[in-house]
Amino acid sequence: MSEALELAHRLLGAAEGEQALALVHSERSGMARFARSEVHQPTLIENDVLELQIVRDGRLGVAAGNRSDEDGIRALAARAAEAADSAPADPDFPGLAPSAEPPRTEGYDEEIAALSAEDQAHLAAAAIDASKLDLYGFFTSGVTELALASTTGLAVAQTMTDASVLALAAVDGASGYAEQTSWRLGGIDPAGASEQAVEKAEQTRGAVSLEPGSYRAVLEPPAFAELLTYFGYDAFSGLSLIEERSYASGKLGERVFDERFSLADDSLDPRGLPKAFDFEGTAKQRVELVEDGVLTGVVWDRTTAKRAGGQLQSTGHAPPSSARHWGPVPFALSVGGGQAASAHELAELVDDGIYVTRLHYLSIVDAREGVITGMTRDGTFRVRGGKIADPLVNLRFTVCVPELLADLPGLTRDPVLLNQSAYYDERYPTGMLSPAVATARFDVTGVGSGPGV
Amino acid sequence: MRELCEQAVAAALGAGASYADARAVVRRSQVVGTRNQRVERLDDSETQGIGVRVLVGGAWGFACDRRLSAEGADAAAQKACAFAKAAPGGHRRDLAPVAPAQGEFRTHLERDPFEVALAEKVELCLRAERALEHEHVKVTSASVRAQREHKVFVSSEGAATEQEFVECGGGIDALASRDGVTQIRSYPSAHGGSSSQAGWEFVEALGLEREAPRVGEQAAALLQAPPCPSQLTTVVIDAEQMELQVHESVGHPTELDRVYGTEAAYAGTSFLKPEDLGSLKYGSEHMNVTADSTTPGGLGTFGFDDEGVPAGREPIVAAGVLSGFLTSRETAAKIGSGSGGSMRADNWSRMPLVRMTNLHLEAGEGSLEELIGGVDQGVYLETNKSWSIDDKRLNFQFGTQIAWEIKGGELGRMLRDATYTGQTPVFWGSLDAVAGPEEWILHGLTNCGKGQPGQHAHVSHGTSPARFRDVQVGFKQ
Numbered sequence: 001m002s003e004a005l006e007l008a009h010r011l012l013g014a015a016e017g018e019q020a021l022a023l024v025h026s027e028r029s030g031m032a033r034f035a036r037s038e039v040h041q042p043t044l045i046e047n048d049v050l051e052l053q054i055v056r057d058g059r060l061g062v063a064a065g066n067r068s069d070e071d072g073i074r075a076l077a078a079r080a081a082e083a084a085d086s087a088p089a090d091p092d093f094p095g096l097a098p099s100a101e102p103p104r105t106e107g108y109d110e111e112i113a114a115l116s117a118e119d120q121a122h123l124a125a126a127a128i129d130a131s132k133l134d135l136y137g138f139f140t141s142g143v144t145e146l147a148l149a150s151t152t153g154l155a156v157a158q159t160m161t162d163a164s165v166l167a168l169a170a171v172d173g174a175s176g177y178a179e180q181t182s183w184r185l186g187g188i189d190p191a192g193a194s195e196q197a198v199e200k201a202e203q204t205r206g207a208v209s210l211e212p213g214s215y216r217a218v219l220e221p222p223a224f225a226e227l228l229t230y231f232g233y234d235a236f237s238g239l240s241l242i243e244e245r246s247y248a249s250g251k252l253g254e255r256v257f258d259e260r261f262s263l264a265d266d267s268l269d270p271r272g273l274p275k276a277f278d279f280e281g282t283a284k285q286r287v288e289l290v291e292d293g294v295l296t297g298v299v300w301d302r303t304t305a306k307r308a309g310g311q312l313q314s315t316g317h318a319p320p321s322s323a324r325h326w327g328p329v330p331f332a333l334s335v336g337g338g339q340a341a342s343a344h345e346l347a348e349l350v351d352d353g354i355y356v357t358r359l360h361y362l363s364i365v366d367a368r369e370g371v372i373t374g375m376t377r378d379g380t381f382r383v384r385g386g387k388i389a390d391p392l393v394n395l396r397f398t399v400c401v402p403e404l405l406a407d408l409p410g411l412t413r414d415p416v417l418l419n420q421s422a423y424y425d426e427r428y429p430t431g432m433l434s435p436a437v438a439t440a441r442f443d444v445t446g447v448g449s450g451p452g453v
Numbered sequence: 454m455r456e457l458c459e460q461a462v463a464a465a466l467g468a469g470a471s472y473a474d475a476r477a478v479v480r481r482s483q484v485v486g487t488r489n490q491r492v493e494r495l496d497d498s499e500t501q502g503i504g505v506r507v508l509v510g511g512a513w514g515f516a517c518d519r520r521l522s523a524e525g526a527d528a529a530a531q532k533a534c535a536f537a538k539a540a541p542g543g544h545r546r547d548l549a550p551v552a553p554a555q556g557e558f559r560t561h562l563e564r565d566p567f568e569v570a571l572a573e574k575v576e577l578c579l580r581a582e583r584a585l586e587h588e589h590v591k592v593t594s595a596s597v598r599a600q601r602e603h604k605v606f607v608s609s610e611g612a613a614t615e616q617e618f619v620e621c622g623g624g625i626d627a628l629a630s631r632d633g634v635t636q637i638r639s640y641p642s643a644h645g646g647s648s649s650q651a652g653w654e655f656v657e658a659l660g661l662e663r664e665a666p667r668v669g670e671q672a673a674a675l676l677q678a679p680p681c682p683s684q685l686t687t688v689v690i691d692a693e694q695m696e697l698q699v700h701e702s703v704g705h706p707t708e709l710d711r712v713y714g715t716e717a718a719y720a721g722t723s724f725l726k727p728e729d730l731g732s733l734k735y736g737s738e739h740m741n742v743t744a745d746s747t748t749p750g751g752l753g754t755f756g757f758d759d760e761g762v763p764a765g766r767e768p769i770v771a772a773g774v775l776s777g778f779l780t781s782r783e784t785a786a787k788i789g790s791g792s793g794g795s796m797r798a799d800n801w802s803r804m805p806l807v808r809m810t811n812l813h814l815e816a817g818e819g820s821l822e823e824l825i826g827g828v829d830q831g832v833y834l835e836t837n838k839s840w841s842i843d844d845k846r847l848n849f850q851f852g853t854q855i856a857w858e859i860k861g862g863e864l865g866r867m868l869r870d871a872t873y874t875g876q877t878p879v880f881w882g883s884l885d886a887v888a889g890p891e892e893w894i895l896h897g898l899t900n901c902g903k904g905q906p907g908q909h910a911h912v913s914h915g916t917s918p919a920r921f922r923d924v925q926v927g928f929k930q
Binding site: 005029030031032033034035037038039040041043044045046048049051060061062063064065066067076077078080082083084085086087088090092111117118119120122124125128129134135136140166168170182243244245249250267307321322324325344360361362363364365366367368373375376377396398422423424425427445447448449453 | 484486488491492493494495496497500501502512513514515516517518519532533535536537538539540541542543544572574575577579580591592594611628630633634635662713714715716717718719721722724802803804806838839840841842843844845847848850852870872874902904905906907908909
């Protein structure tokens with residue numbers, strides 16, 4: 001039994017209630033963050049968060065802490081009990097998850113687990129040394145363990161590793177971006193990411209403006225993944241569907257997107273950042289969200305599945321309890337690949353349009369309609385005659401995502417893994433598998449600053 | 454906790470650090486959230502630990518440990534030094550001189566929020582929610598929060614401070630939906646309400662239940678309101694949306710670490726350059742922005758920042774001219790001005806960054822009614838709904854929950870889905886009036902993100918409604 005699961009059982013032993021769920025979330029991580037080619041924010045974190053959910057007469061209370069001594073555990077249990085006693089009973093409370101064997105997943109790499117702080121700094125140095133321009137970004141790696149034990153017999157634990165390098169090569173008037181994420185150290189090449197960012201940056205010098213309007217566009221994987229992530233929060237959540245906030249409301253079963261577009265949530269895929277179970281302890285399962293352009297499903301946790309009624313069951317998408325108000329979250333989106341060998345091939349399909357590397361500061365203007373605004377950055381170009389041409393300044397876009405997805409002339413064959421974690425709060429590595437896409441409609445509504453720092 | 458911090462600093466110096474500081478933090482938080490008359494969140498969490506920051510050979514190192522013990526303090530110090538020694542780059546970092554701070558600070562409060570029973574908090578939320586109910590309102594929600602943070606700071610230069618901060622807040626939302634259209638109204642702010650560094654009396658004074666019927670009715674009324682037409686026009690913006698306008702287009706660009714590029718990979722940089730100080734025309738003569746970490750009730754109010762620099766009040770924009778930056782000791786030394794005072798860390802497990810403290814748009818004169826009275830044709834915009842701004846903080850687009858047509862100096866019909874867009878200095882240059890002190894409201898937000906690994910800062914902004922000419926207003930674009 002892992003140390004985290006042992007700790008979860010100790011915590012469970014202190015609970016006084018008819019049902020209880022103990023969760024331990026451990027993190028050992030390091031991040032060497034750099035700017036102008038030197039590390040300026042190096043952060044090493046070690047923490048174990050203990051959480052106890054207690055159910056008394058159908059009333060649920062939650063308390064969390066990070067003390068694992070007996071006094072700390074007793075105090076935490078007392079606070080959880082007080083919280084439960086303070087809540088009115090919820091007739092729709094689904095109860096705690098039953099005991100179940102989680103699926104076997106990959107996602108743990110000894111090499112990452114063995115990295116020392118010095119190793120992490122040296123991997124950051126590998127990225128910096130490979131850049132001819134000032135480099136901004138980070139190398140980070142971590143070991144995260146999630147363990148749950150409950151009075152219903154649940155006893156599950158998973159240890160995960162993750163590593164990411166982010167490289168922004170930038171000077172005044174030029175910037176380029178690249179990133180890599182993997183649960184295996186062998187999947188990360190800091191120098192390669194750095195060189196890719198430099199190559200992109202060199203192409204952005206002399207950026208020109210662009211008239212607002214509707215353009216055909218190529219979106220590289222980081223750009224498309226971020227747009228879909230924002231869209232997916234509401235569009236593919238069971239809570240949003242129940243509350244009629246989702247784009248999918250009233251449209252399940254309808255063909256609403258290009259038939260080349262298929263989307264799933266798949267935490268079990270070894271190409272991603274695999275997870276075996278969610279924060280309620282329910283086994284993860286692959287959920288088809290869009291099949292050949294047809295909206296086919298959304299994700300559920302235990303609470304929303306019960307509230308929706310019928311035969312619905314949790315799909316294993318409960319978020320941490322501190323984010324319960326989000327409802328179930330598709331943390332592992334995966335877009336099916338297309339036929340194109342490269343983004344350059346997509347530019348040929350676009351013929352006349354724009355090419356976007358990365359997005360910045362997205363905001364949902366209308367969740368129900370899927371309207372999202374944001375900026376492009378670090379590699380925006382004009383596409384002319386099917387070739388990448390003039391560099392462009394950063395563009396403001398306001399797009400209706402369903403319209404963008406309604407006509408996709410092409411997608412690249414091999415989706416790549418994009419990091420979707422900004423490492424707020426406790427580390428819980430999430431990523432999305434996305435190809436590059438060509439779209440017939442990308443609405444540019446303004447222009448901003450040029451590339452570079 | 455002070456002894457542990459002293460031990461950590463001594464251990465860091467022993468391991469080769471030329472400078473070290475240690476922060477020991479114990480934070481307790483409670484969140485109660487209800488949604489459609491069900492308790493959605495009833496959480497009581499506590500976290501504690503020590504964070505040690507060192508300079509070794511001019512390179513920073515930071516490490517933390519959850520154990521508030523001698524072992525934890527030593528381990529954090531040793532790891533921070535090892536990380537700094539391994540850091541690549543040609544390092545040289547100077548810190549602006551500051552007298553070693555000694556002192557205490559404590560939030561002034563009347564009613565300790567942790568003495569208020571959780572059941573009372575739940576009941577408050579449920580009552581406010583019931584008052585939101587309306588035929589077309591499909592989702593009602595209410596939340597309240599409380600936080601207490603005990604923090605001890607010790608540096609190798611002899612600083613030693615002890616502070617205790619208490620925050621409270623709350624908010625309500627009504628989501629109306631009909632025929633595929635959804636609209637939301639919130640009070641007192643969108644995105645989780647408003648918070649203050651105060652006791653429970655702040656939450657009681659919000660009057661969530663009192664305001665709820667208006668909020669529910671407006672959400673429902675928006676379903677039938679026409680969309681805001683696209684036009685170049687005069688806008689009057691309410692104090693709550695002005696809070697975000699100040700935050701995004703003045704606060705972040707004047708953070709000096711962004712100006713020097715250290716946030717480039719994530720939050721972005723700034724259109725400002727160090728040499729712009731004292732000369733750059735940021736806005737019209739009506740624009741006066743002040744950074745003030747002494748504001749009573751402000752979430753950015755403290756006795757000392759996380760480098761031990763005492764609280765203060767500094768002009769950032771004076772009569773439209775850039776007059777100051779938000780700084781750390783390192784960036785202040787770099788620009789050769791000031792001694793920092795804006796360094797704040799999210800809890801014990803993060804390194805301090807340059808953050809806004811309390812950043813205010815100083816009041817002008819007159820009432821909101823008088824601002825509107827000065828508009829022949831325009832739009833009044835209220836309560837944030839969406840927000841986005843480019844990586845140098847130039848091009849922005851904001852959406853508001855509700856708007857009203859202004860005709861002949863009076864409010865007319867309600868409009869939905871309004872957005873407005875602009876370029877920061879052009880927009881602020883079009884500012885032609887700020888309402889007076891009687892309209893000035895202090896808002897507190899808890900979701901300001903920055904840094905890698907990410908950090909949330911709690912920040913307050915005092916603002917009055919303001920009027921801008923020739924602004925591009927649109928409908929979801």
